[in-house]
Amino acid sequence: MDNYIKILETWSGELEDLCYELYSMLMKENAEKRIQCFQFICEKIGEVDSDESVKVERYFAEGEVDSLKELxxxxxDEAINSVRRKVVSQKLSVHEFYALLWNTVFSDSLLTLEKERVFGLLWIVADNGIPYYELGTxxxxxxxxYKRIIEENKKSSERISYILSIPLEQRTETSSLILKELSGKDEVTQAVLLAQAFAINSKREMKGFTQVIQALQEEREKK
Structure with missing residues (x-):
């Protein structure tokens, strides 16, 4: 993977032009190595810092990416989501996710021209669901x-909804209050109360939920 690391550590320019360089490199690999390198790119492209010492050449003309986005x-997006749903439902591995995603987007798809496929790679690495994490069932x-658990924990549900309505300055303030409300409850009850809060506050900003879920995970790992 050294050649992929090298370009990620040195490139400067536009992300879409970097994706052309990466796609060109991928297409020189054999089928098995190509999937491994594709996974590596998806997992590392947002993680590796570049010193911007090497300028990548322009591949896309102005406006081309926007046109491809429209098409x-x-x-x-739907290909990524469909693959993600299948992988979760069938309990497939992380590597199987990337193999299926590659085959779905690049092997048997509407993307037939090189620029369309380079756009596909760009749109994949820019997706919030990439890199893929195996989270279990x-x-x-x-x-x-669900209704029974909500009814049995009605006061907690109301308190969490209230916490989310408070205009606190920091998200950690919101998340710490929610975490305190969920503390001591079993995992199923925690999940139901969070789901209820998402539903009630779907039109509000979900302040602190990322921190809450992360903190709950850390709490379970300590047990």
Whole structure:
């Protein structure tokens, strides 16, 4: 992977032009190595800092990326989401996610021209769902059980909703109050209360939820 690391550590210019360089490199690999390198790019492109010592040449003309976005942006978005849903439902590995994503977007797809495929790579690495993390099987339950848990924890649900309505200056203030309200409850109850808060506050800014979920995970790992 040294050649990929080298370009990520030195490039400067536009991300779409970097993606052309990376795509060109990927297409020189054999099929198995290509998937490994594709996964590596997706996992490292936002993590490796560049010293910007090497300028990548322009590949896209002005306005081309916007045109491709209009044509294929939603298509690639749906491909990523479909692959993610399948991988979760079938409990596939991280590597299987990238193999399936590559085949879906680049092997059997509407993206047939080189610039369309380079755009596909650009749209993938820019997606919030990339890199992919294996999170296990999500919790699901019947509506009756969900309602029962909400009813049994009505006061906590109301308090969390209230916390989210307070215009606190820092997200850590919001997240710490929510975390305190969830502390001591079992994982299922925590999940239900958070789901209820998401539903009630869907039109508000979800202040602190990332920190809350992260803190809950750290709390479980300590046990």
């Amino acid at each position: 294929y942006g939603k298509y690639v 999500p919790l699901s339950m019947e509506n009756d059980e």
